[in-house]
Amino acid sequence: xxxxxxxxxxxxxxxxxxxxLRCVDNGAVMATDRATVGRIRxxxxxxxxxxxxxxxxxxxxxxxxxxxxxxxxxLMPMHLESRLELRNLIVSGRGAAISIDTNVxxxxxxxxxxxxxxxxxxxxxxxxxxNGGCRCEANIATAHWEFLIDDPGTTFAGFQWWSxxxxxxACERRTGGNGINVLAGKDTEAVKxxxxxxxxxxxxxxxxxxPLGPITVGxxxxxxxxxxxxxxxxxxxxxxxxxIHVQTPGGKWGWINGRRLAHA
Amino acid sequence: xxxxxxxxITSDEAREHVKGWEKExxxxxxxxxxxxxxxxxxxxxx
Numbered sequence: 683x684x685x686x687x688x689x690x691x692x693x694x695x696x697x698x699x700x701x702x703l704r705c706v707d708n709g710a711v712m713a714t715d716r717a718t719v720g721r722i723r724x725x726x727x728x729x730x731x732x733x734x735x736x737x738x739x740x741x742x743x744x745x746x747x748x749x750x751x752x753x754x755x756x757l758m759p760m761h762l763e764s765r766l767e768l769r770n771l772i773v774s775g776r777g778a779a780i781s782i783d784t785n786v787x788x789x790x791x792x793x794x795x796x797x798x799x800x801x802x803x804x805x806x807x808x809x810x811x812x813n814g815g816c817r818c819e820a821n822i823a824t825a826h827w828e829f830l831i832d833d834p835g836t837t838f839a840g841f842q843w844w845s846x847x848x849x850x851x852a853c854e855r856r857t858g859g860n861g862i863n864v865l866a867g868k869d870t871e872a873v874k875x876x877x878x879x880x881x882x883x884x885x886x887x888x889x890x891x892x893p894l895g896p897i898t899v900g901x902x903x904x905x906x907x908x909x910x911x912x913x914x915x916x917x918x919x920x921x922x923x924x925x926i927h928v929q930t931p932g933g934k935w936g937w938i939n940g941r942r943l944a945h946a
Numbered sequence: 947x948x949x950x951x952x953x954x955i956t957s958d959e960a961r962e963h964v965k966g967w968e969k970e971x972x973x974x975x976x977x978x979x980x981x982x983x984x985x986x987x988x989x990x991x992x
Contacts, residue, residue, distance in 0.1 A: 694988070702987035739985035743975025760971040761979040765951040767967065773960035781983050799986035810954050827952065835988040846951070856982070863973075863983050871957055 685807045685830065686775060686871055687908035687924040687940075688841060689715035689723070692804075694834040698727055703739045705802040708834035709779025710745040710865060712804040714755050716777035717867030719908050719940030720924025721916065722753050739800075742779070742865040755867075762862040765850045769827060771864065772808040775871030779804050781863040782852035784835075792819045792844050794835040800856060802865075803833045805849070806841065817843040870908050874946035875926060875938075877901045883936035887911025887925035894936040902946045903928035906935065914939045 692711040694704040707726040715723045732748035733740050740748075742759035749757050762768050771778060784794045784801045794801055807830040811817065818828045827846035833839065853862040877897045884891040888911055906927035913921050924940035955963075973979040 702989070703985070705985045705988065706983065739987075741975065741980045742983040743973070743977070743980040747975060758968075759973050759975075759980060759983070760968070761973050762971055763967075765949075767964075767971070769951045770955065770960040770963045771968075773955060773957055774964045775957055775961065781985075794988055797988045801985050801988065802983070850951075861979075863979055865983075869961065872961070 684907065684909065685809075686777075687716060687719050687910055688806050688830070689720070689777070689924075691832045691840050692726060692834055693837050694726065695837045696726065700730070700736070703737075704730060705834050706740050706742065706745050706779065706865070709802045709804045710749055710757060712806070712832060713757055713777050713779050713865060713867040714749050714753065716806060717755060717757070717870060718924075719870055719926055719943070720922030721940040721944075722755060723916065723920060723922065724749065724753060728752060742781075742863065745779075745865060758866050760864050760866055762864060765846075765862075768850070768853065768862050768864065769808055769846065771866060772805050772829065775869040775873070776866050777804065777806045777870075778864040778866040780849070780853060781856050782849075783855035784852070786852040786855045787848060790819050790848065792831070792833075792842065792848060794833055797835060801835060803831050803835075806830045806832070808846070818845040819848060820845040868945055870926075871905075872907070873905050875903050875905045875928060875943040876946040877903065877942065878944045879942040881938070881942045883928070883930055883938055885936060887937040887939075889914055889939070891937070894934060895930060895932075897938060897942050901931070903930070903938070903943070911937065911939075914941060916941060
């Protein structure tokens, strides 16, 4: 199965004072990176400083306001009413930080070290795996849903597949069964994009691939899926790998890196 | 009978479903739901 563009893990254990409190900050880093297909990769400490909050975890509303002010990127704090809404939000093409209680994941191989309590992880994808296709902690033989999760509270574990059942129960424990709280980025799959910087449309998701024509700044391109591909440079000189499949004015499909497009 | 969240769904179908309620689910900074998202400090690296 093809997964959407996956941002690199953002671990809160960055050596900067107060790191133990920055689950939400790092979830917002990954949600912002995913929503911009790599164009913007915030530093977690920049989000924290913008909120002005010290000595406690920040809220999803505080994180969203900081990301909007710093980067002009909209993250939406949402209170979902059901498991179905969470599953469909992620399947629709969004990445989201999700609010959990690790008392549910403790004792499984998806635990946050020895920590038990209120925590945030980041979900990048959800898939229905077929019989025999299990990749999650539960080793389930039959078809079931799984979420692709990164836990900022771990340092060495990267993205891992969690059973949907584990995700739902961890979210619901956090709210006492009263819904599921998330911080969601915009949809990146099958949406419209606007050219924001000159460059070339490529036949494959790589700066070395054959060009299919120039990017027109301001032109709206119908988008398909996103994925990781060849490396390119952000405006700040750091490296990213996000690519967007778009339809050219001539009807062909090609690839544009995340730096050169924005949501239309 | 499988619950709704266990049934197969395409991304297009999911997108249509989300359009029906996404605006209504947004909460504001400082609201009760927002306060529920404040996390406790994790313990150690691993």
